[in-house]
Amino acid sequence: MEAFEYTAPKTIADAVAALASKGDQARALAGGTDLLVQLRGGRRRAQLVVDVKGVPELNQISYSARTGLTLGAAVPCCLVYQNKSVASAYPGLIDPASLIGSIQIQGRATIGGNLCNSAPSGDSIPAIIALGGVCNIAGSGGKTRQVPAEQFCTGPGRNVLQPGELLVSIHLPPPAANSGANYQRFIPRNEMDIAVAGVGTSVVLDSSKRNFVSARIALASVAPTPVFAKKAGDSLAGKPVSDAAIEEAAKLAMADAKPIDDMRGTIKQRTHLVGVLTRRTLQTAIKRARGE
Amino acid sequence: MTTSYQTIGQPVSRAEGPDKVTGAALYTADLNLPGLLAGKCLRSPYPHARIKSIDASAARRLPGVRAVLTGQDIPENLVGRMLRDFPMLAKDVVRFVGQKVAAVAADDLDIAQHALNLIEVDYEELPAVFDPVEALEAYAPVLHPNFMKYAGRADDPQEHPNAMARATWGIGNVAEGFAQADYIFEHTFRTPHQHQGYIEPHAVIAQVDGQGRLQMWVNCKTPFLLRRQLSEGIGLPQDRIRINPINIGGDFGGKGSFMDSHVAYWLSKATGRPVRMVMNYIEELMAANPRHPAVMTFKTGVKRDGTITARHARLIFDSGAYGAFRPQKGITYGIGAIGPYRMEHSQIDSYLVYTNKVPCGNMRAPGAPQSTFASECQIDLIARELGMDPYQFRLHNLVRDGEESPLGHHWRNFMGKPTLDAAVREAGYQAPKMTPPDLAADGGDWKVGRGIAVCERHVGAGSSTAKISVDGQGQVTLYTPLQDTGAGFYTMLRQVVSEELGVPYNEVSLVPWSTDDARFDSGVGGSRVTHVGGQAVYGAARAVRAKLAALAADLYGWPESQVVFKESMVAAAGHQAVSLGALAARSGGLVEGDFTYDSERDEDLTCFTAQVAEVAVDRETGQVKVLNFTTAQDVGTVLNPQAHQGQIDGGVMQGLGYALLEELKHEDGRISTLTFGEYKMPTIADIPPLRTVLVQSQSGGPSPYGGKAIGEQPISAVAPAIANAVLDAVGASVTQLPITAERVLQALRSQPA
Known part of the structure; x- marks a missing residue:
């Protein structure tokens, strides 16, 4: 592993200034479960590692039924699922937070880091997209901008962050009445594995809980980035909850999947799994929306 | 199972365990010698190519680089464990992705790695x-x-x-x-x-000492055989090579090969300094054995x-x-x-x-x-x-x-039917098949099936030697040329000493020998150690015991045949017991015994294994979950039930990985599964409930006290038992390992409607 400089700023301004000082040769460190492995393996290079765990805004986890959730980019997964109000408001976020890596990894790995690592297989990203997440980004000179989660990743390991920019937090809107969400993935092992395909869905039902008001569906490991399968989710809006509607959404999600053949799976298997997992996550999301 | 023995048959814990879990035990990569250099190899990116030229001049100029070697710089000797077909460094042709073409020794690993990047090799690809x-x-x-x-x-x-x-x-x-x-x-x-x-990748330290003698520390379980292979490759007589004892961090059959040993010698010779080479796991998955x-x-x-x-x-x-x-x-x-x-x-x-x-x-x-x-x-x-x-x-x-x-x-006392019957009974093979409630609730289309597989395998043979000494303080020391691969035999061998000399097993000091200290040893492997190493130690213990009994007879007039060894005391009926140390002290020095045991494989003796897998298969995704796994094993005397069970559970899980997960995948000769993220071994979450039935064979085996073999027995039937259970569950015949979800789906789709 090549030597690098290390700094641990205490403010967003200092963190951003440090990142800006080395441009694309600076990397932010939160849990380090991806970055350190990549540096050791020579898959990423960094002259400067900026440890952002000491920045208060990146450690916040604040939820209210009125404003939703603001989740600091350096909050580890275990603190997400151990937070009772977050766990009860966003079971669809707890799904990926509690299955990424292992117990030990979940003690370090962060949802923000999962987004910034921008792997097509990042388990939390489809869930964040399905939940309508927005990324709060800080830049130099006190500038900030918001980017919808579905627009954050731009390629394998690449995202919208410019040199000198920092992901501060992720915002999730408050859960609507009669809503539910779910993330599931397919892995060969029972844990410590990389999704062959993953699907996150969220649904909002009407007051009768028999009809879809809206739905959002996002996919992992089936394209160079996580995929927001907008047509698939939109196809459910206004329809009665039925196997036929779910099947139609699953078909549309499969059409949006553009997987490759690699050592983890084939195009055929991954596309098939998108269909299966879309059906299964919708069914679970509906159950959750109905309070079943 | 109960035996009439004191220590044999008891589930005693590992005598060598505390050193390992506290980090006190040393492995090759832990050793630091004065002036130690880091060695690393440049490997071929092509599966089959002619080497037209190698330009290492830039690497040689890099500060901190102490030597760069190519196939041109060392003799063209081919090496091998038996068939000698492998060049130590490729000279003209490379035949697989990962073959070594150049080697660097440098002040540290980063410099060595950098130097490798500066070596330019011109290849002409050949049909592969x-x-x-x-x-x-x-x-x-x-x-x-x-x-x-x-x-x-x-x-x-x-x-x-x-x-x-x-x-x-x-x-x-x-x-x-x-x-x-x-x-x-x-x-x-x-x-x-x-x-x-x-866990531990291949590692070696080579040092050419002041006398031109090669000193080597290497995680090789067959040091005497390695010494011969080194001699053939580097041209030093075997007595100019000493392989020193060192712990081995896991073997499973893979640690018997020379790997970087010859190259480390050439780098040490070229630099006049000790050189350490540790493969990383990418190299392990790309180019080990x-x-x-x-x-x-x-x-x-x-x-x-x-x-x-x-x-x-x-x-x-x-x-x-x-x-x-x-x-x-x-x-x-x-x-x-x-x-x-x-x-x-x-x-x-x-x-x-x-x-x-x-x-x-x-x-x-x-x-x-x-x-x-x-x-x-x-x-x-x-x-x-x-x-x-x-x-x-x-x-x-x-x-x-x-x-x-x-x-x-x-086969004598062949245990096929009783062992198969025991597995079938223990597994509830004929009971109704129920989908577990947690699976039934998860949305999958699960079906449950059960499958049987059986196999038989010999008890290993070979040669080993041992020496035991007792000093005047009663300290018992066992010397063995067997290197500890982690399988538990450093405890089992102490138990044999303990049983024969009546001392607590964990007070027996164990000193591993270098290749200078013994004539020969077959090494670890092939379900051999409990039999061969056990008999060598047993023989040495009996020799010491006989000497001590004779000494007691001589000193105290005890009937030699009635001398007993118990609780660190030596006694005979009707006489005042003396401590082992006090008796040994009367010899005027150490009381020593040694024994060499040679054996050929007994083809008329075998160990039988029967296994039953119970699986659930999701017809929608093809996913296979192993719900229960049962092993019935024909055994003789089990010397250490805990270590024995460890071999069964470990073998079953290695077989389960082989059945469902593990595969080095290739694309045009390049392995694409170069990390443990992609080369998928089972984790603790993949271990199903494991059941074991031991079926006692009357004849026992050739190990001391009538033990048979267990290290290799439990692995082979696992994959077919699981495949047969998948066939039983959903009618899908998967004829290629691993049994991936996709292969199950393919088999389901190709079923006649």
Whole structure:
């Protein structure tokens, strides 16, 4: 592993200034479960590692039924699922937070880091997209901008962050009445594995809980980035909850999947799994929306 | 199980365990010698290419680089465990992705790595062959045109230039047997590379000392054999080479090969300094010595009533680019392929074939998991075609005690039926099949099935030696040339000493020997150590005991035959006991005994394994979950039940990985699964409830106190038991390992509607 400089700023301004000082040769460190492995393996290079765990805004986890959730980019997964109000408001976020890596990894790995690592297989990203997440980004000179989660990743390991920019937090809107969400993935092992395909869905039902008001569906490991399968989710809006509607959404999600053949799976298997997992996550999301 | 022994048969914990879990135990990478350099190799990016030129001048100029070697800088000797076909560094041709073409010694690893990046190699790619069946075609590129000149090759002429060895075993005449059959079945099965997955990668330190003698620390479990291979490669006589003892961080069959040993010597010689080479896990997965893949075609003739009339197995083992990591001359792989079934006609044709892939070596029960998968899966396919339950079909054909094996052996006290019956009973094989509630609730379309597989395997043999001393303080010290691979035998050997000399097992000091300290030792492997190492230690303990008894008789007038050793005391009925130390002190020095044990394999003794897998299969995704796994094992005296159970559980899990997950995947000869993220071994969450039944064999085995063998026995039947359970659950026949979800789905889709 090549030597690098290390700094641990205490403010967003200092963190951003440090990142800006080395441009694309600076990397932010939160849990380090991806970055350190990549540096050791020579898959990423960094002259400067900026440890952002000491920045208060990146450690916040604040939820209210009125404003939703603001989740600091350096909050580890275990603190997400151990937070009772977050766990009860966003079971669809707890799904990926509690299955990424292992117990030990979940003690370090962060949802923000999962987004910034921008792997097509990042388990939390489809869930964040399905939940309508927005990324709060800080830049130099006190500038900030918001980017919808579905627009954050731009390629394998690449995202919208410019040199000198920092992901501060992720915002999730408050859960609507009669809503539910779910993330599931397919892995060969029972844990410590990389999704062959993953699907996150969220649904909002009407007051009768028999009809879809809206739905959002996002996919992992089936394209160079996580995929927001907008047509698939939109196809459910206004329809009665039925196997036929779910099947139609699953078909549309499969059409949006553009997987490759690699050592983890084939195009055929991954596309098939998108269909299966879309059906299964919708069914679970509906159950959750109905309070079943 | 109870025995009449003090320590033998007790589930005592590891005497060497505390040092390991506290980090006090030293491994090769822990050692630091003054002036130690880091060594690293440049590896070929091509599966088959001619090396036109190598320019290492920029690497040599890099500050901190102490030596850069290419194939031009060292003698052209070929090396190998038996067949010597492997150049220490490639000179003219590379034959697999990952082959070493240059080596650097530098002040640290980063500099060494940087220097490798500065070496320019000009390659001309050559036609390559990756499939072992294709490698035997007339049009296949010939990978070793000089094969007939290689030392250590099998004596038979080659059928094809890429066939490095062939063996045939059998009885009767299969053509005649097939003529007697009502039905003939033929199936082809494939298995992949499996890496041993030890925690510690290959590591070596070489130091040419002031006398020009090579001192080596290396995690090799066969140091005496390595010393010979080093001698052949580097040209030093064997007595100028000393392999020093060191702990080995896991083996599973893979730590018997020379790996970087020769190169480390050349780097040390070139620099005059000690050089350490530690493979990283990318190098391990790319270029170590995994289990051979195989393509196996089984043809079986049966009568309407299910009686097997003949079996013919054609086994093609993919050896990769070199045969140098195979310890035998010729081939032994697949010798049990026919299965423990009664028949008058059998034939096994087993081939080892060169391809442009990673050279393969030994892994736990070499050859057997491959052929057992093929053989036992076909047994179920045939049973189902005949409308027979696979258990009944096996019972109908299983060799019974006293009958001839399909290779003509007469196994003594053969435990096939009682062991199979025990597995079936313990597993609840005939009970109703229920989908567990947690699976039923998860939205999958789960179906439950059960599958059986059986195998038999010999007890290992070989040579070992041991010395035991007792000093005037009563300290008992055991000296052994066996290096600790982590399997637990450093505890078992102490138990033998403890039993014979009446001292607590964990107070026996164990000193591992270097190659200077003993004449020879076969090393660890092949289900050998409890038998061979155990008998050597037992013999040494008996020798010490006899000397002490004679001393007591001499000193105290005790009847020699009535001297007993218990609780660190020596006693005889009716006399005042003395402490072991006090007696030994009267000898005027140490009381020592040594013993060398040599043995040949007993072909008429075998250990039988029967296993039952219970799985759930999701018909929608093809996912297989193992719900329960049962192993019944025919055993003799179990010397240490805890270590014995560890071998069973570990073997089953390594077999489960082989069944469902593990595979070195290739794309045009390049392995794409180069991390443990992609090369998927089971984790703790993948361990199903494991059950074990030990079935006591009356005759026992050749180990001290009548022990048999366990290290390799539990692995081979796991994959076919799981495959047969998948077949039972959903009717999908998966004939290629691993049994991935996708392969299950493919098999489901190809079922007749």
